[in-house]
Amino acid sequence: xxxxxxxxxxxxxxxxxxxxETLLEAKPIEESTISDTVYTERLVDSLLDAASAIMVEQPxxxxxxxxxxxxxxxxxxxxxxxxxxxxxxxxYHWNRGNYQLALENDRQTLRLFQALNDSSxxxxxxxxxxxxxxxxxxxxxxxxxxxxxxxxxxALNDSSxLQMVLLNIGAVFEKMDDYETxxxxxxxxxxxxxxxxxxxxxxxxxxxxxxxxLAKGMQDEAYELYSQAYQLYKQQGNLDGIxxxxxxxxxxxLQTGKLTVAENLLQEAxxxxxxxxxxxxxxxxxxxxGKLYRRSERFEESERILLQVLKQAKTKQYLATYTEAQRxxxxxxxxxxxxxxxxxxxxxxxxxxxxxxxITRTRExxxxxxxxxxxxxxxxxxxxxxxxxxxxxxxxxxxxxRNALIAIAVILFxxxxxxxxxxxxxxxxxxxxxxxxxxxxTKNRQIEEQAKQLEEANxxxxxxxxxAEISAQAKAELISELSHEVRTPLNALIxxxxxxxxxxxxxxxxxxxxxxxNAAQNLLMFTNNTLDFSKLEAxxxxxxxxPFSPRELVRRVLSPFEMNNTNPDLQLRHxxxxxxxxxxxxDETRFAQILINLVSNAVKYTEKGYVHLRISCVEKNPxxxxxxxxxxxxxxxxxxxxxSKVFGRYDRLGNEGEKWTDGSGLGxxxxxxxxxxMNGTISFSSIEKEGTIFTVxxxxxxxxxxxxxxxxxxxxxxxxxxxxxxxxxxxxVNIMFTRKLLEQLGMSVTVAKDGVxxxxxxxxxxxxxxxxxxxxxxxxxxxxxxxxxxxxPQSRIIALTANANSSIREELLLEGFCDVIQKPxxxxxxxxxxxxxxxx
Numbered sequence: 001x002x003x004x005x006x007x008x009x010x011x012x013x014x015x016x017x018x019x020x021e022t023l024l025e026a027k028p029i030e031e032s033t034i035s036d037t038v039y040t041e042r043l044v045d046s047l048l049d050a051a052s053a054i055m056v057e058q059p060x061x062x063x064x065x066x067x068x069x070x071x072x073x074x075x076x077x078x079x080x081x082x083x084x085x086x087x088x089x090x091x092y093h094w095n096r097g098n099y100q101l102a103l104e105n106d107r108q109t110l111r112l113f114q115a116l117n118d119s120s121x122x123x124x125x126x127x128x129x130x131x132x133x134x135x136x137x138x139x140x141x142x143x144x145x146x147x148x149x150x151x152x153x154x155a156l157n158d159s160s161x162l163q164m165v166l167l168n169i170g171a172v173f174e175k176m177d178d179y180e181t182x183x184x185x186x187x188x189x190x191x192x193x194x195x196x197x198x199x200x201x202x203x204x205x206x207x208x209x210x211x212x213x214l215a216k217g218m219q220d221e222a223y224e225l226y227s228q229a230y231q232l233y234k235q236q237g238n239l240d241g242i243x244x245x246x247x248x249x250x251x252x253x254l255q256t257g258k259l260t261v262a263e264n265l266l267q268e269a270x271x272x273x274x275x276x277x278x279x280x281x282x283x284x285x286x287x288x289x290g291k292l293y294r295r296s297e298r299f300e301e302s303e304r305i306l307l308q309v310l311k312q313a314k315t316k317q318y319l320a321t322y323t324e325a326q327r328x329x330x331x332x333x334x335x336x337x338x339x340x341x342x343x344x345x346x347x348x349x350x351x352x353x354x355x356x357x358x359i360t361r362t363r364e365x366x367x368x369x370x371x372x373x374x375x376x377x378x379x380x381x382x383x384x385x386x387x388x389x390x391x392x393x394x395x396x397x398x399x400x401x402r403n404a405l406i407a408i409a410v411i412l413f414x415x416x417x418x419x420x421x422x423x424x425x426x427x428x429x430x431x432x433x434x435x436x437x438x439x440x441x442t443k444n445r446q447i448e449e450q451a452k453q454l455e456e457a458n459x460x461x462x463x464x465x466x467x468a469e470i471s472a473q474a475k476a477e478l479i480s481e482l483s484h485e486v487r488t489p490l491n492a493l494i495x496x497x498x499x500x501x502x503x504x505x506x507x508x509x510x511x512x513x514x515x516x517x518n519a520a521q522n523l524l525m526f527t528n529n530t531l532d533f534s535k536l537e538a539x540x541x542x543x544x545x546x547p548f549s550p551r552e553l554v555r556r557v558l559s560p561f562e563m564n565n566t567n568p569d570l571q572l573r574h575x576x577x578x579x580x581x582x583x584x585x586x587d588e589t590r591f592a593q594i595l596i597n598l599v600s601n602a603v604k605y606t607e608k609g610y611v612h613l614r615i616s617c618v619e620k621n622p623x624x625x626x627x628x629x630x631x632x633x634x635x636x637x638x639x640x641x642x643x644s645k646v647f648g649r650y651d652r653l654g655n656e657g658e659k660w661t662d663g664s665g666l667g668x669x670x671x672x673x674x675x676x677x678m679n680g681t682i683s684f685s686s687i688e689k690e691g692t693i694f695t696v697x698x699x700x701x702x703x704x705x706x707x708x709x710x711x712x713x714x715x716x717x718x719x720x721x722x723x724x725x726x727x728x729x730x731x732x733v734n735i736m737f738t739r740k741l742l743e744q745l746g747m748s749v750t751v752a753k754d755g756v757x758x759x760x761x762x763x764x765x766x767x768x769x770x771x772x773x774x775x776x777x778x779x780x781x782x783x784x785x786x787x788x789x790x791x792x793p794q795s796r797i798i799a800l801t802a803n804a805n806s807s808i809r810e811e812l813l814l815e816g817f818c819d820v821i822q823k824p825x826x827x828x829x830x831x832x833x834x835x836x837x838x839x840x
Contacts, residue, residue: 040076044069048088055092057277059316063092083112083121090128095280097320099135106132120161123152127165134172143172163192163201170208179212186212203232203241207248214252222252243272243281251288259296266292283312283321287328294332302332323352486527488731488802491824493520495737498827502744519560524824536673543678547703548588550615550627551576557595558613561603569608577616581625583703590674591698595629597667598694602633609634609691618697629696638686646684647672717831719838721746723768728758728784729800730776734823738771745831755779759787762795769834770797772817782815789816796837 047069055062066089073081090105106129113121126149133142146169153162170185186209193201206229213222226245233241250265266289273281286309293302306329313322326349333342497517504510554574562572595613602611612632619626638646647668675682680698725747729735735751742749750767752758754776762770770788774781785797799812802823809820818837825833 037076037078040072040078041081044073044081044084047072048084051088052091055095057279059092059096066092079112079116080118080121083109083116083118086112087125087128090132094132094135096316097318099132102132103129103136119152120156120158123149123156123158123161123165126152127161127168130165130172131168134168134175137175139172139176143169146172159192159196160198163189163196163198166192167201167205167208174208174212174215179216183209183212199232199236200238200241203229203236203238203245206232207241207245211248239272239276240278240281243269243276243278246272247281247285247288250285254288254292254295259292263289263292279312279316280318280321283309283316283318286312287321287325290325290332291328294328294335297335299332299336303329306332319352323349326352485802488734488823490520490524490527491802492731492733492737494524494824495741495827496733499737499740499744515559515563519563536670536677541677543587543590545585545587545701547583547585548591549582550580550584551582553588553592554595554613554615557592557599561599565603567607570603570606571610572603573610573612575612575614577614579617579620580615580627581620581702584625585701585703586698587678590678594671594674594696594698597671598629598631598696601667602631602635602692602694605692606633606635611635624699624701626697626699629698631694632691633693634691637688637690637692638684639688643684643686717745717835719835720831723747723838724750724766725769725771725834726750726752726758726761726767727771728752728755728776728781729771729773730754731773734773741827741830745834753777755781755784755787758784762788762792766792768796768838770795771800771821772797773800774803782812785816798834798837 047065051062051065051069054065066085070082070085070089073085086105086109090102090109093099093102093105106125110122110125110129113125126145130142130144130146130149133139133145146165149165150162150169153165166185166189170182170189173179173182173185186205190202190205190209193199193205206225210222210225210229213219213225226249230242230245233239233245246265246269250262250269253259253262253265266285270282270285270289273279273285286305290302290306290309293299293305306325309325310322310329312318313325326345330342330345330349333339333345494517497513497520501510501513501517504513554576558572558574565572599611599613610633612630614630614632616628616630617625618628672682675696675698678698680696682694682696684692684694686692723746725742727735727738727742727749729738729751730753735753739749739751750761750765752761756778758770758772759779761767772781772785776784781799785799788795788797796818797816799817799820800823801808801812801820812820821830821833
């Protein structure tokens with residue numbers, strides 16, 4: 001829509017001013033059918049709309065009108081009207097580039113809307129605050145306000161307001177060079193604009209998205225987005241939008257050195273801004289043209305147009321544009337080697353910039369001044385201290401000299417008494433005495449210096465000892481905390497997945513759940529890598545011995561790798577020789593850790609080809625066997641110079657210039673220690689750029705009588721039916737799946753969420769088993785167990801804990817627990833484990 005002519009605007013201003021004066025002097029009309037407040041609200045709204053209409057072209061008149069309206073609002077004492085006026089003043093100062101004044105008005109507006117409990121007003125003001133703070137380069141504070149505005153817009157169900165806020169959030173992330181997050185915000189804003197059928201807002205989003213594409217060097221996609229924005233602006237007849245897109249393209253081609261294309265686009269943008277009488281846009285176009293003429297060494301044209309921009313910006317109070325024009329003129333004169341004019345323009349630019357950032361500069365200057373004063377004071381004190389030390393040294397030397405002279409005089413006087421014959425002997429004696437004294441003083445000084453060195457060395461050793469003790473304590477606390485915080489959610493994940501696998505029959509879903517269950521188990525094993533490292537270092541790791549299936553173990557280990565393999569050029573292969581027994585006896589968990597670490601290491605360093613896991617028998621005797629595990633890959637290989645570091649702690653090997661892989665660097669270190677702990681051997685061979693082969697040999701016993709074990713297990717499980725069990729647990733997720741597992745075993749479950757409830761439940765009825773978590777509110781599991789056993793010594797209480805400390809089991813058994821179950825526990829073996837604690 002075109003702006004009204006200058007004559008119409010002047011007439012409108014005169015009428016508005018007359019109305020304001022009449023209203024300020026008029027007395028209230030008692031018989032009016034419309035209340036004073038409603039009348040004032042309508043008048044203020046109309047006058048603010050008029051001020052907004054002339055704000056760009058007639059800023060001085062617009063400000064006078066806003067101030068007159070502000071006076072009306074204050075006299076009416078209506079806070080909502082005052083807030084609206086302050087918001088309009090903020091927009092006025094923002095358009096002028098006075099962002100500090102705009103910020104102050106926005107903050108006053110926010111306080112008023114908050115006092116009025118006006119959620120919509122607060123939401124829109126937070127958005128304005130965010131935009132202003134962004135212009136002041138306070139991006140983090142801007143983002144904080146915009147995110148609060150987003151939450152309020154969602155709560156208000158204000159889709160158009162939400163679209164506006166998302167566009168501004170994207171602009172902040174774009175200024176912070178976080179293009180991915182910015183693009184995500186722009187995409188959400190675009191979806192809302194499309195759903196609300198808001199073509200102008202759609203064009204704004206396309207324009208901003210194009211700027212990101214340009215910044216990332218994606219010129220074709222940027223051009224397509226600019227074209228879409230241009231078409232939408234054109235369909236709406238939005239000349240301002242068309243001019244803005246054209247100006248952005250001109251600036252881009254100017255920055256990339258395509259000066260001819262840039263000049264044509266900037267001239268076109270200037271004509272468009274002139275047609276819609278957008279003086280600020282015209283100034284921005286001329287500013288870029290002046291910069292272009294300077295770069296193409298058309299100095300006279302550059303000076304002419306920049307002086308024109310300077311005059312226009314000063315008249316219209318475009319402070320930011322005015323400041324940049326001064327800087328461009330300084331650079332122009334510098335390029336012409338007219339250094340006096342360049343210096344004058346730089347001073348003018350510096351002064352203009354100071355007016356925009358006066359508060360910041362003043363604070364910086366004060367801080368520098370105080371720092372300088374403090375530094376100068378320190379220098380003076382140091383000089384004074386040095387002077388005093390010199391004076392003290394001189395006085396000490398004088399005292400020593402005076403004392404020496406007195407001593408010599410006394411000695412000479414004594415010698416004169418004893419006579420000339422004694423002079424020679426006494427003189428020789430004194431000389432020897434002085435020499436001996438010098439030697440003693442030298443030795444004393446050496447002893448004192450050695451004593452100081454020893455004292456400093458002792459202090460260093462004590463400090464190092466304290467630091468080592470603190471480090472060891474922190475390490476132990478970290479391992480304990482990590483154990484509890486990781487094992488607790490893993491316990492829930494494994495338990496719930498196990499329940500779902502038993503209840504869901506759809507094959508596809510069961511496959512997903514099987515993969516999830518296996519991945520959770522492997523995650524537990526990876527966690528144990530770190531937690532077990534300290535045990536291996538201390539030699540306190542305890543190996544378990546139980547039957548397991550090596551073929552099932554291989555499938556379970558490789559399943560997550562196969563599911564997560566998105567590289568079509570990488571194949572995962574495995575082979576278990578027929579001579580390998582179906583069932584072995586040993587530590588399945590540690591064996592799985594070894595396999596996972598070796599396969600994971602091979603996958604990390606192999607981008608093309610295959611990773612092959614092969615298990616065979618080296619020797620097989622009655623009741624025992626020795627397995628050979630080989631992991632082959634066609635990866636990058638290990639250079640000969642680095643092969644000595646393969647099993648080193650925290651070493652992640654990679655050739656210079658190649659991409660480093662993720663990982664802690666402990667995998668192969670722990671693998672080697674585990675293999676040696678299990679009486680096995682590990683070795684490798686590698687050729688750079690061809691591949692690597694890791695070979696492990698481990699001894700295992702061969703399991704027998706599997707059928708009898710299964711029968712006994714089922715017999716034991718039948719004992720659980722109808723048993724009463726008390727589950728003392730405060731974690732809701734753990735309660736949910738543990739109760740489900742126990743009920744599936746036929747047990748009757750009572751839940752207590754802390755130690756006090758557990759004691760109360762036992763007073764009301766008896767239980768066959770008690771499962772007691774250790775960390776609970778009000779009273780923990782250990783205190784509750786002591787109380788229960790003091791009243792019911794026959795109670796069978798099993799501890800539930802996520803603590804992986806090797807000494808926790810002995811400590812809990814001493815407290816009276818009959819056994820300990822560590823989280824996460826295996827749901828498949830829980831029943832047989834509990835059955836073993838019931839009486840026969």
